[in-house]
Amino acid sequence: MRLAVRNAMASAVAFLFPLAVLAADPNLCAACHGEGGNSVNPAVPSIAQQPRQFIATSLFMFREGTRKDAQMSPMAANLSNAEMNQLADYFSKQKAAAPKHQSSAESAAAGPALAKKFNCSQCHGPQLLGQQHIPRLAGQQFEYLRLQLKSFKAQTRGDIDGNMSAAAQALNEKDIETLADFLAGQSVP
Amino acid sequence: MKSTIAFAVMAAFAAAVQAQAQAPAAPPSWQQGKPPAAADSTLHPFNIEMTGKSAKELPVDKLKLPAGFKVEVWAEGMPGARTMALGDKGTLFVGTRQLKEVYAVRTVGGKREAKVLLKGLDAPNGVVFNKGTLYIAERHRITSYANIEAQLDNPPQAKVVVDGLDPDKQPGHFWKFLAMGPDGKLYYNVGAPGNIVMPGYFQATISRVDPKTGVVETVASGVRNSVGMDFHPQTKQLWFTNHARDWLSDDLPNDTLHRVSRKGMHFGYPFCHQGDTLDPEFGKSRSCKEFDQPALKLGAHIAPIGMRFYTGKMFPAEYQNNIFIAMRGSWNRTVKQGYNVMRVALDDKGKVTKYEPFMTGFLVDDRADPPMWGRPNDVLVMRDGSLLVSDDQNGIIYRISYSK
Numbered sequence: 001m002r003l004a005v006r007n008a009m010a011s012a013v014a015f016l017f018p019l020a021v022l023a024a025d026p027n028l029c030a031a032c033h034g035e036g037g038n039s040v041n042p043a044v045p046s047i048a049q050q051p052r053q054f055i056a057t058s059l060f061m062f063r064e065g066t067r068k069d070a071q072m073s074p075m076a077a078n079l080s081n082a083e084m085n086q087l088a089d090y091f092s093k094q095k096a097a098a099p100k101h102q103s104s105a106e107s108a109a110a111g112p113a114l115a116k117k118f119n120c121s122q123c124h125g126p127q128l129l130g131q132q133h134i135p136r137l138a139g140q141q142f143e144y145l146r147l148q149l150k151s152f153k154a155q156t157r158g159d160i161d162g163n164m165s166a167a168a169q170a171l172n173e174k175d176i177e178t179l180a181d182f183l184a185g186q187s188v189p
Numbered sequence: 190m191k192s193t194i195a196f197a198v199m200a201a202f203a204a205a206v207q208a209q210a211q212a213p214a215a216p217p218s219w220q221q222g223k224p225p226a227a228a229d230s231t232l233h234p235f236n237i238e239m240t241g242k243s244a245k246e247l248p249v250d251k252l253k254l255p256a257g258f259k260v261e262v263w264a265e266g267m268p269g270a271r272t273m274a275l276g277d278k279g280t281l282f283v284g285t286r287q288l289k290e291v292y293a294v295r296t297v298g299g300k301r302e303a304k305v306l307l308k309g310l311d312a313p314n315g316v317v318f319n320k321g322t323l324y325i326a327e328r329h330r331i332t333s334y335a336n337i338e339a340q341l342d343n344p345p346q347a348k349v350v351v352d353g354l355d356p357d358k359q360p361g362h363f364w365k366f367l368a369m370g371p372d373g374k375l376y377y378n379v380g381a382p383g384n385i386v387m388p389g390y391f392q393a394t395i396s397r398v399d400p401k402t403g404v405v406e407t408v409a410s411g412v413r414n415s416v417g418m419d420f421h422p423q424t425k426q427l428w429f430t431n432h433a434r435d436w437l438s439d440d441l442p443n444d445t446l447h448r449v450s451r452k453g454m455h456f457g458y459p460f461c462h463q464g465d466t467l468d469p470e471f472g473k474s475r476s477c478k479e480f481d482q483p484a485l486k487l488g489a490h491i492a493p494i495g496m497r498f499y500t501g502k503m504f505p506a507e508y509q510n511n512i513f514i515a516m517r518g519s520w521n522r523t524v525k526q527g528y529n530v531m532r533v534a535l536d537d538k539g540k541v542t543k544y545e546p547f548m549t550g551f552l553v554d555d556r557a558d559p560p561m562w563g564r565p566n567d568v569l570v571m572r573d574g575s576l577l578v579s580d581d582q583n584g585i586i587y588r589i590s591y592s593k
Contacts, residue, residue, distance in 0.1 A: 053238060060239040064289075081240040081268060088240075122231050132559060133236040155214050160236060165214035 024083035026090050032071065038097040042143040042184075048094035049188060054135045055088035057160065067158030096188035099139040103185030111182025118170055120179070123163070128183060133160065138186035145180040218361030219521075222384040223436045234520045235559050237287060241268035241584030247562055252550040254589065257505075260548065263577060263588035264301035267292045270579045270586060272366060272416075272495060273569040274316040274323070278338045281569075282306070282323055283579065283586070284316040286364045291316060291325060293341050294586070306344055307334075314416070315367030315377060324400070326365035326377050329355040331398060351398045351405060354379060359392070362414040366495075371425045374399050378429075380414035385434045385459055385468065393458050395429060395449070411455040411480060412447070417496040417567070422510055424539065426450060428484070430493035430514060433462050435521040442466050444491050445483035446514070448539055454481040485541045490519030491527040495567030495579070503574025504591045510535065513547060515565035515578060525560040528552040530568060530578055548578065548589065 026037075029047065034040050037048035047055055061067035062076035063084075079087075103111070115121050115128065123134050130136035137145065151157035152168035153176070159165045171179070219234050244262040252260045269285035270292065276282065281294040283303075291313050293306040307313070307325070315326025323337040325347070331354070332347035334340075354377075355363055362380025370376050374397040381393040388394075395409040395418070408427065418429035427449040433442040442462035457464065457480035459471040464482040467475060487493050496514040511534050518527035528551040534543035551563040564582040571577060576589040 053236070056238065056240045057236065081266070082243075084240045085242070122229070123233055161219075161234070162214060162217040166216045166220075169213040 024079060024087050026087060028075070029087065029091070033091075036094040036097075037091040038094070039141050039144075040100070042101070042141045043147070045141055045144045046096065046139065047091045049096035050092060050136050051130045051132055051134065052088045052092035053133045054130060055091055056084050057133045058135075059084040059087065061158050061160070066160075096136070096139055098187055099185055101139075101142050101181075101184035103181050107178045107181035108185065110178050111186075114175060114179055114182070118175070118179070119167060127189070128186065129188065136188070137183045139188045140183060142180055142184035145183055146176060149176045149180060215360065218383055219435070220384075221361070221386065222434065227436055231558070232521050232523070235561075235564075235582070237269055237564075237582050238584065239268055239287070241266060242582075244583075244585055247583060247585075248550075249587075252548060252587070254548050257593060258548075258589055258591050260578075260587050260589050262585060264294050264303050264586045266584060267294070267303050267586070268584040269581050270584050271314055271566045271581045272316050273567050273577060273579055273586070274318040275569060275571065276318050276323070276338045277321065279572075280338050280341065281577070281586075282316045282318060282337075284314045284325065286312055286314045286581070289313070295341070304341075306341065312364045314364035317367045317369045317375070319369045324350065324367055324369070324375055326367040326375075328363045328365070329353065331365075331367065331375060331377065333400065350375065350400050351403050357382070357389075359383075364416065366416045366418060368418045368420070370397060370427070371420055372397075373401075376408065376418060376427065378412065378415040378418075381458060384436065385471065387459060387471070395427070408452065409447070409449050409454045409456060411458045411460075413458040415447075416494050417514065419497045419512070421448075421539070422498050422500050426539070428496065428498075428512065430487070430496050431456065431483070432492060433489070434459075434468070435490070437462075437469070438489075439522050439524065440489050443483075443486035443489050444493050446485040446487055446493070446496070446512070446533065446541075447481075448484045455479075456481050456483065484539070485533065485544060487514070487516075487531070487544075488526055490522040490525075492517040492519060493531075494565070495569075497568050497570055499570055499576070501570045501572075501574025501576070504576075507534070508532075511543075513568045513576060515568050517564045517566055517581075518552065518561055523556070525552065525555045528561045528564060530565050551580075 032044050033047050039046040059076050062072045124137050125131055128137040152164045155165050244265050269288040270283045272284040274282045283292040289310050290305050291307040292303055294301055294303045310327050312328040313325050317324045321336050323334045325332050330352040331350040359382035361383045365377045368376045376397045379392050379394050381388045393412055394407050397408050398405045412431050414432045415429045429447050431445045433444050460475040461467055461477040461480050463486050465477050493514045494517045496512055499508050499511045514531045516527035516529050519525045529546050530548040532545055532547040536542050551561045554560055563580045565578050566581040567579045569577045578587045
């Protein structure tokens with residue numbers, strides 16, 4: 001499976017990633033996360049321009065089993081720390097594409113106040129671009145955001161310090177819909 | 190009848206587990222005690238690099254020491270490296286807090302080789318080596334690994350010294366430091382289960398356990414959380430560092446250094462901080478006079494972790510029996526401080542005569558988020574008299590040496 005993906009993608013995208021010397025191949029990630037880490041699948045997160053430490057920490061959690069996903073867990077299982085760091089460095093330096101998602105007028109209007117009310121901006125930053133081990137939310141894929149918030153609320157999503165599991169307790173179904181819809185349509189400077 | 194009871198017990202247990210799973214998640218421990226006025230505060234703890242960082246990516250040349258001292262990278266590739274212990278045959282054992290691993294570092298042909306010695310442990314922060322045996326303090330227990338240096342590639346099963354140290358899975362300060370006392374007993378902390386809360390009867394203490402019998406005693410109380418301790422080379426008295434509460438202010442209360450001069454001392458938590466400052470909630474009807482005083486106020490939110498007396502021959506004579514303290518640095522302070530190794534000199538009576546920076550340069554911008562590129566966590570005197578410093582932010586160990 002891994003090899004098949006590699007073969008299928010290799011010739012097509014080799015010239016897009018001139019860093020062919022990397023031990024961990026970003027082409028493998030791009031097969032699902034999109035060219036340069038900009039996902040075109042609403043259920044798959046964009047990893048372009050995510051904070052370096054966040055990407056490395058996520059890969060670590062998938063490898064160690066503190067975060068679980070049918071696709072990601074096996075992908076991360078054999079990566080070394082050095083490979084994770086290389087991938088994190090690479091994707092953190094890719095430019096985030098303009099979001100395809102269009103927020104509804106209601107979500108766009110209610111979003112900023114909601115993000116403040118539920119303390120999103122306290123850690124994710126005033127423009128929700130993430131920092132250190134905390135991810136960028138602005139322009140992230142809609143379905144992915146919605147599922148993460150639901151999973152944090154249900155306490156089934158791996159959480160490095162318990163912060164998000166606690167923060168998500170205050171959200172109701174509608175808040176989650178509104179926040180995900182608002183965030184997914186935010187463009188990244 | 191028996192099976193009915195067993196079934197009932199199992200059903201009750203299953204229900205309890207389910208009830209637990211459905212309870213709303215509590216805020217993380219670091220937010221406990223945050224006053225409503227600080228609701229919009231963007232202060233947050235920094236997370237370590239879980240995958241480590243290579244020294245060549247870091248401004249190691251920015252580290253500064255007094256004249257005659259130099260620092261070099263001694264070993265790297267040990268994410269989360271914290272407490273250090275030296276084996277008789279020269280193996281360095283390194284514990285972790287957020288990872289589940291204990292590392293062993295060997296010097297082969299002048300080069301350091303770091304490997305994961307033990308994995309799957311629960312916050313194995315405490316490591317100490319004594320008479321061929323490695324002792325490890327995890328969240329809930331202390332274990333021993335006899336004759337470990339002969340079995341580094343195939344370590345033996347853990348032998349339990351004492352278990353049940355965390356019966357309630359306390360949310361905060363569950364990681365433990367471990368030291369071997371001159372009395373042959375293992376000294377360790379049991380931290381307060383939150384920022385500012387009433388501790389349980391064996392929490393917020395320094396305790397000790399006799400490895401021969403497994404019998405535990407309380408050594409000192411009212412200690413919010415100590416993750417560094419050592420015994421004075423001459424008096425053999427226990428000294429330890431302590432972290433004070435958060436969310437009170439930038440400058441109060443101070444983290445502290447303590448000396449244990451008799452059994453049964455109480456250093457004030459949660460009623461009185463730094464020996465002279467009543468807690469606004471728990472101290473209302475108390476007085477600081479009933480508690481024992483710290484030996485030194487170290488600074489607020491400076492985060493003292495590992496501390497050791499300098500007993501080597503390499504550094505100038507004035508450093509003999511000084512204390513080096515690794516300051517991991519503040520998060521709960523608008524202007525950050527710490528992120529260095531401090532030096533404390535004592536007179537013959539154990540009174541502090543000097544408190545000054547020894548190694549600085551990890552702190553880049555005291556108002557930035559993050560403010561630093563590395564965080565000192567523990568110090569260890571090597572047999573040649575050089576001093577190792579662990580940095581858990583990056584998983585690196587540095588070596589400080591001196592020559593005229």
